[in-house]
Structure formats: structure tokens, C-alpha cells
Amino acid sequence: MKRISVVGTGYVGLVVGTCMADFGRQVICLDKNESIISDLNKGVVPIFEPGLEDIIERNLYYKRLEFTADSAYAIENAEVIFVAVGTPPLEDGDVDLQYVFAVADEIGQLMNGYKTVVMKSTVPVGTAGLIRQRIEKQLELRGVAYGFDVVSNPEFLREGAAVYDFTHPDRIVLGVENDRALRVMEDVYRVLFLNDTPFEITDNETAEMIKYASNAFLAVKISYINEIANLCDRAGADVHKVAKAMGRDGRISPKFLHPGPGYGGSCFPKDTKALARLGRALGSPVHLIEQAIVSNENQIVKMVDKVLSAVGDLKEKKIALLGLTFKPKTDDIREAPALAIMERLIEAGALMRVFDPEGMQNTMKRYGHLDMAITYCQNEYEACEGADALIIATEWHQFRYMDLPRIKSHMDGNYFFDLRNVYERREVEIFGFEYHCVGRPKGS
Numbered sequence: 001m002k003r004i005s006v007v008g009t010g011y012v013g014l015v016v017g018t019c020m021a022d023f024g025r026q027v028i029c030l031d032k033n034e035s036i037i038s039d040l041n042k043g044v045v046p047i048f049e050p051g052l053e054d055i056i057e058r059n060l061y062y063k064r065l066e067f068t069a070d071s072a073y074a075i076e077n078a079e080v081i082f083v084a085v086g087t088p089p090l091e092d093g094d095v096d097l098q099y100v101f102a103v104a105d106e107i108g109q110l111m112n113g114y115k116t117v118v119m120k121s122t123v124p125v126g127t128a129g130l131i132r133q134r135i136e137k138q139l140e141l142r143g144v145a146y147g148f149d150v151v152s153n154p155e156f157l158r159e160g161a162a163v164y165d166f167t168h169p170d171r172i173v174l175g176v177e178n179d180r181a182l183r184v185m186e187d188v189y190r191v192l193f194l195n196d197t198p199f200e201i202t203d204n205e206t207a208e209m210i211k212y213a214s215n216a217f218l219a220v221k222i223s224y225i226n227e228i229a230n231l232c233d234r235a236g237a238d239v240h241k242v243a244k245a246m247g248r249d250g251r252i253s254p255k256f257l258h259p260g261p262g263y264g265g266s267c268f269p270k271d272t273k274a275l276a277r278l279g280r281a282l283g284s285p286v287h288l289i290e291q292a293i294v295s296n297e298n299q300i301v302k303m304v305d306k307v308l309s310a311v312g313d314l315k316e317k318k319i320a321l322l323g324l325t326f327k328p329k330t331d332d333i334r335e336a337p338a339l340a341i342m343e344r345l346i347e348a349g350a351l352m353r354v355f356d357p358e359g360m361q362n363t364m365k366r367y368g369h370l371d372m373a374i375t376y377c378q379n380e381y382e383a384c385e386g387a388d389a390l391i392i393a394t395e396w397h398q399f400r401y402m403d404l405p406r407i408k409s410h411m412d413g414n415y416f417f418d419l420r421n422v423y424e425r426r427e428v429e430i431f432g433f434e435y436h437c438v439g440r441p442k443g444s
């Protein structure tokens with residue numbers, strides 16, 4: 001049976017490696033960050049992803065899963081190498097491919113026989129070809145001629161539901177160059193083949209484009225409903241009822257029709273920008289996506305404006321911010337709308353009292369320099385102590401069922417900004433709050 005290595009043990013690589021081991025494979029997970037590897041070897045999981053810790057523990061116990069920082073060990077001992085390192089955005093919106101290229105170079109330097117190199121990282125169209133060239137160059141420098149294939153296998157998992165998504169995908173996309181690579185991938189995904197998962201087999205470039213086109217489409221859908229919500233605010237309509245009725249149309253579907261402070265996370269913001277850059281570079285601008293990027297940035301401004309126009313001068317005002325991560329059930333704060341809002345409120349002079357069930361550590365790490373303006377609290381009730389206003393920025397379950405009289409009794413002011421529309425106006429106003437939400441001016 002072919003051994004699998006997964007390079008990069010972040011939100012994607014750790015799930016891919018662990019779930020592959022759970023499918024019965026022998027898996028080596030490689031990360032250059034030695035402290036992550038040493039934690040993982042002690043059973044300490046560096047990210048919060050529901051269900052993942054138990055599966056890691058089980059597969060460590062059965063010795064199907066190994067963690068190492070030794071590239072040679074991981075590359076020499078696997079025939080299939082998944083690449084799941086980060087592809088963060090550069091200042092200009094382009095994709096920073098340095099981590100992906102570093103892995104390609106290492107594979108070329110260390111490989112000792114045929115390898116299938118599987119790109120899980122989200123990479124611009126054409127990157128598989130560049131990876132191939134880099135590996136070939138290293139082989140040439142070594143004067144050896146091992147065979148290899150580069151497969152594009154973009155990942156669609158959602159943080160917070162990553163284990164389920166990886167093991168129950170809507171589809172698996174495989175960009176392959178030849179039958180040999182396809183046979184290897186069919187074997188790798190045998191469990192999912194047997195489960196009748198649809199497989200989309202195509203070339204590298206098309207597979208790479210499918211990932212960007214899918215993410216950008218969802219980003220456009222979110223921006224669309226946000227703009228409709230903003231219009232509802234002016235027009236006196238209820239965006240929830242609009243979205244619900246729209247979603248009943250099978251051609252539209254109810255998913256991703258939830259208005260709020262805009263999309264965030266490590267994927268949509270950077271992937272939309274990358275696709276827009278690609279469009280410009282190839283002389284075929286994708287105006288719709290460019291507009292969604294602008295709309296998403298405006299949405300943050302609109303949320304801050306809601307607070308400013310209700311509360312007025314924010315100098316020394318205490319604001320409780322509930323939810324810091326970009327979505328619930330993750331500790332990931334990358335591009336989180338909550339934090340973009342927080343930064344602007346601090347700029348306007350506000351003193352923040354923040355709480356998130358899983359995102360506190362990452363937030364403290366990033367905002368250590370703003371200690372004077374941010375108080376980190378133990379729970380939502382402590383965050384509301386003495387607050388003039390409360391903002392729900394991320395819809396963690398525990399914020400959906402708060403003891404509102406208790407919250408009110410802790411607060412000095414009565415402003416309640418429900419940026420995820422999790423409450424009904426009546427149930428909040430009854431306790432003396434001034435309720436503000438997104439696109440429900442009458443508040444159903």
C-alpha cells in the first residue's frame with residue numbers, strides 16, 4: 001500500500017493527513033514548524049477543529065499517523081505527497097507562492113523514486129506547471145531522472161466542519177496529466193470512490209480554476225445578500241424573509257444567503273483577490289468579483305457606521321465585542337470581520353471588552369500591542385460589564401441564547417448590535433435594549 005505524506009499541518013493539512021490515516025492509510029505529516037510537530041507528537045492539537053483531536057489520538061494509537069519535521073524522512077518514505085502549505089496574499093493581492101515553491105524544491109532535492117505530488121493548497125491557474133518545472137530543475141541539478149506526476153486536487157472543506165467535509169465531500173476534483181496519476185489518486189481516495197462520491201477528472205489548469213471559481217461564486221453570493229440587506233434597511237423590507245423565499249427557489253438555494261458583516265477567513269478574501277488579479281493579468285477582468293471585493297470591504301464600514309450613528313462619539317465608550325473568529329467553531333481569526341470592526345472602533349476611541357469561545361489566544365497574539373484598548377474577558381457576561389454597547393460579530397451558539405436580562409443588568413448602556421441577525425427585535429427590545437441588526441429595520 002502506498003504511503004502518504006502531507007506537507008503542512010495547518011487547518012487543511014492536519015485534517016487531510018488525519019482523515020487519510022483514519023481511512024486506514026499510513027500517513028506521515030510534515031511541518032517545518034518544529035513546535036507544532038512536538039505538540040502534535042504529545043497529542044496537543046495546535047488548532048481548534050471539532051472532532052479532530054479524537055481522530056488524531058486514535059490514529060496515533062494505531063500507529064497509522066506520524067508527525068515529523070524531517071523533510072527527507074517524509075519525502076523518501078511516501079509515494080504520494082500532498083502539499084497543503086499556506087498560499088497567503090501578497091500586498092498587491094497576488095498569491096505568495098514561496099511556501100509552495102519551497103516544498104517543490106525540497107521534493108526535487110530529496111525524492112528517491114516515483115512520486116505523485118498532489119496540490120491541496122489553493123494555487124493560481126498554471127501553478128502545477130511551475131511546480132513541475134521546479135522539481136525537474138532540482139532533479140537535473142542532482143543528475144537523476146526519477147519520474148513524478150503533479151496532480152491538482154483542490155480542497156473545499158469548511159473550517160468548523162472540516163472532518164465531515166473531508167470525509168463526505170460534495171465532489172473530488174482531480175486535475176491529472178495521465179492515467180498513472182489517475183490510478184494513484186483512485187487508490188488514494190478508494191474509500192470515497194466506494195462511497196459513490198462524484199469525481200471530476202480534468203486537467204491541472206481546469207482543476208485550479210474550479211477552486212477559485214467556486215470560492216469566488218460564494219463570495220459574490222454573500223456580497224449580493226449583504227447589499228440586498230443594506231437596501232432592505234432603507235426600504236423597510238425584511239432581508240430574512242427575502243432570503244428565505246429566494247432560497248426556496250431550487251436554482252438559487254438557501255445557502256450563503258445570510259447577511260452580516262461580510263465574508264472573512266483565510267480563503268474567500270484572498271481567493272477573490274487572486275482571481276481578480278488573474279483576470280486583469282490575462283486581459284479578461286472579472287468585474288463581478290472585483291465588485292464583490294469592494295462590496296465586502298464596504299460592508300465593514302457600514303457596520304461601523306451603524307455603531308457610530310447610534311452611539312455617537314466613541315471616545316472612552318466601552319464596547320463588548322462577542323465573537324472574534326471569522327466564523328463559529330474555529331479558532332481562526334484570519335481576515336475576521338469582527339477584528340476589522342474592532343480595529344476601526346479602537347481608532348474611533350472605543351475601549352473594547354472582547355470574548356470568543358476559541359479565538360482569544362490568537363487575538364491576544366495579534367493585538368498584544370493594543371492592550372490599553374482591549375480587555376480580554378472570560379465570557380460574554382463579563383464582556384458586557386459596564387459596556388455602553390454590545391456587538392455580536394460571530395454567531396457562536398452560546399451567543400444565540402444569552403440571558404438577556406442578565407446582560408442588560410451588567411451593561412451601562414443599552415445599544416445591542418446584532419450583526420449576525422441571531423435575535424428577533426421584540427425579544428431584545430422587551431428588556432430595554434436599543435436593537436440594531438442587518439436588513440431587518442422592522443425586525444420581524
Ligand SMILES: NC(=O)c1ccc[n+]([C@@H]2O[C@H](COP(=O)([O-])OP(=O)(O)OC[C@H]3O[C@@H](n4cnc5c(N)ncnc54)[C@H](O)[C@@H]3O)[C@@H](O)[C@H]2O)c1
Nearest residue numbers: 008009010011012031032033084085086087099121122155
Ligand atoms: N483553511 C481552509 O479552510 C482552507 C480550505 C480549503 C483550501 N485551503 C487552502 O489550503 C492551503 C493551506 O491552508 P491552511 O489554512 O491549512 O494554512 P495554514 O497556514 O493553517 O497551514 C500551513 C502550514 O504549512 C506549514 N509549512 C509552510 N511551509 C512549509 C514547508 N516548506 N514545509 C513544511 N511545512 C510548511 C506551516 O508551518 C503551517 O503549519 C492554502 O492554500 C489555503 O488556501 C484552506
